[in-house]
Amino acid sequence: MHKRKLTGLLLIVTMVMFCASLKAQKPERIEPPSWWIGFQEPKVQLLVYGKDISTLKPSITYPGVSLERVILVENPNYLFLDLSISPEAKPGKVEIAFKKGTKTISKGSIDLKEREKGSAQREGFNQSDAIYLIMPDRFANAITDNDAVAGMREGLNRQDPYGRHGGDLEGIRQHLDYVQSLGFTSIWLNPVLENDQPESSYHGYAITDFYKVDPRFGRNEDYKKFVDDCRSRGIKVIMDMVFNHCGSMHWWMNDLPEKDWINVFPEYTPSNYRLSTVADPYAAKADIELTTRGWFATAMPDLNLQNELMKNYMIQNSIWWIEYSGLQGIRMDTYPYPDKHGMADWILRLKKEYPDFSVVGETWITQASKLVYWQKDFPNKDGYNSHLEYLMDFPMADALTRAFNEGEGWDTGLQRLYDVLADDHLYRYPLNMVVFAENHDMGRMAHFYGGDLRKMKMAAAFVATVRGIPQWYYGSELLMEGDGAKSHGAIRQDFPGGWPGDQINAFTKEGRTDSQNEMVNYLSALFQYRKASKVLHEGNTLHFVPLNEVYVYFRYLGDEAVMVMMNNNDSHDRMVDMSRFEEILKNYGSGTEVVTGQKYNLDTITVPAKSALIIELHK
Structure with missing residues (x-):
């Protein structure tokens, strides 16, 4: 080939490669995508992801916003940027220029917003509330067009107990009258964020994008609309969050920022699920490590909150959802499993921004002597303070599954309920216990009470009148059955009438049996009374x-x-x-x-x- 032609070809190839490299060096993700003026903590830390993005130098020229620190990590595809936001800053789009030398190679941005008026003073859920727990995929399907979403790994299969059934946020929103008719003042939804897993992703606990509502439930805007509509009715919304793990198909799993972003083992290592080790003064370090660092399941990588960047990412994510959607509560999944100090830091940060906001931790421990370790201000021997005010009352739930099936005894039957209450001397805040007889992980009441309507009404009466905050699981008012020990799918049934074409509509009196109506009417009478009863x-x-x-x-x-x-x-x-x-x-x-x-x-x-x-x- 002629030397001049060869030189020209090489020049073209070089220019193409150079242009391709410039094109690659742009932010694919910036998280959080927006932030607010007026927080007590004026800083926000951005995660920036893009091919070789760390080889570029970011800069910001926006009045009232300064770039205070650029953090490089092991992976060149990430940058972490610490921004400081002045109270005098104005809302707008904050552009970030990514430069090589003096040349701007690419740009990104976040939206800067004013906080909602009164946001910092919002009231969380409290003892005046009664919580209705809903699994979104199984309650009501208003929009069939989003049942299967192109490009997502799992489609619709309503016949599979572990498949996607198509329930969505709009379906729940359209049935708020029903929830209110039962007397409930708060709604706890199982997680609604994206779970783009290949199978069994309906439950929501294998999150693959912490800033995106799963499209099969709706969009971020639909979630905000749902919360807004609930608030206009006086219903508080409690978001189910997960700090312990993510989904194995999370976008960062193929390209982690740092090796210790998640807890990594030479081979898959599950948790030993022994929560007593965390508070045990005699526990072996190896056992504690396995409890807190072992994975919950193969599809749920364990997040490492001892990594400061990871911890801050999760803390900011929770604040983002509170401010973006107007939440009034959080239920934190698997609360004792992540690093306990990281979780305490999270609570303190939330309280700094929202002093009256409420968080309840899932602390699946059935002995009060061990459970109290996790409640705020308990005088733990190791000096640990969780700062967590509200706990799920698993000791009472365990007692309720047995009490009405047993006869009189020193520690059986109704004595079980008495004894759990007698342990209230251990709690600093016994009124802050969330009381329930069942949830999405346990067996249905109708199962462990053998379908006895009388026992179910007794349980409802107790939950509605005992100290604390009552929680009810959707569909149990219809006497739904199911053994959670055998099948989670069996206790997460579709609500009859929530799907187009359902032959039975149990949202209406006419669509329910006499026994179902008896339970619905009893439950409604109980909780409508409780709603106005300061003494309860x-x-x-x-x-x-x-x-x-x-x-x-x-x-x-x-x-x-x-x-x-x-x-x-x-x-x-x-x-x-x-x-x-x-x-x-x-x-x-x-x-x-x-x-x-x-x-x-x-x-x-x-x-x-x-x-x-x-x-x-x-x-």
Whole structure:
């Protein structure tokens, strides 16, 4: 080939390669995509991802925003940028120039916004609330066009208990009247963020993008609309978040920023799931490491909150969702499994920005002596303070699965409920326990109560009247069954009537059986009453040791009092001599049962077999 032609060809190839390299050196992702003026912490840390992006020098020229630090990591495809935002900054698009020398190679940006008025003062969920738990994929399908999304790994298969069934945010939004009719004031949705996994991704706990709602549920804008509509109705929304793990198909898994971004082992190593090791003063370090660093499942890589960049990424993500969508609560999945110090840092950061915001931790520990380690201000021997105010009351849930199936004993039947309450001396904040009989991981009540409607009504009565914040699992008012120990899919059923073409619509009275309507009506009466009962929200508790399987307890506040009487005998009504409760009843002369409206004097009261009476007391 002629030398001049060869030189020209080489020049063209070089120019093409140079242009390709310039094209590659651009940010593919900047997270978070937006931030706000006016936070107590004026800094935000951006994760920037792009091919060889670290070879470029970022710069910002935006009034009130300064680039304070550029952090390089092991992987040249990442940059972490610390921005400081002045209170005087104005909303707008903050452009970031990525330069080589003086030449700008590429640009990126984030949106800078004003905070919603009153955002810092928002009220979280509290004892005045009752929580309705919904699995979004299984509640209602309003938009069938998003049931399967092109390019996503898993499509629709409603016949598979572990498949995608098509429920979405709009379906839930369209049935808010139903939720309100039951008396619930808060909604907890299982995670709604993208789970682009090849199978069994319907539950939401294998997140593949922490800044994106799963398109099969809707868009980010749809989630915000859902929260806005709930807030306009006086319903608080609790977002289910996961700091312990992500999905194996998360976008960063093929190109991690740093080797210790996740907890890595030579081969797959699961957690030992022994949460007692974290608080155990005698625990071997190897056991603690396995508990907190082992993976939850093969499809869920374990996130390393000891990595400061990772910890800050997750903390900022939670703040982003609170501010973006207007949340009033967070339920944190697998709370004790990540690094406990990182989790405490998270709570402190949230409280700095939202002093009255509420977080409840999933702390699946059924012994109060071990569970109290995780509640704020407990005097732990190691000096650890979680700063977490609200806990899921797993000791009570464990007792509720058994109590109504057993007869009288020193530690069986209703004595189980008494004993769990007797452990409240351990908690710094016993009113901050979220009380439930079941959830999306446990068996359905109708399963472990053998389909006995009487037992289910007793459980509902107890959850609605005992100290703390009640939580109910969607569909149990329809007597849905399912053994969670055998199949999670079996306890995450579709709500009848939530899908186009469903032959039965259980959202309506006409679409329910007599037994279902009996349960729905009872539940509604309970929680509509509770909604306006300050004594059930804030009241003290006085209870009496169960005798003959009759358990009587009182909630009282000032001059107000509610008496709950439970008869756990299977076939015997019990006539109760009320003189035993003189220390509190001396202040009252009569009472009204809150569900039936029946009037009672306070000499003797007959409690029907397998039932509960909830009696508002009168002077």
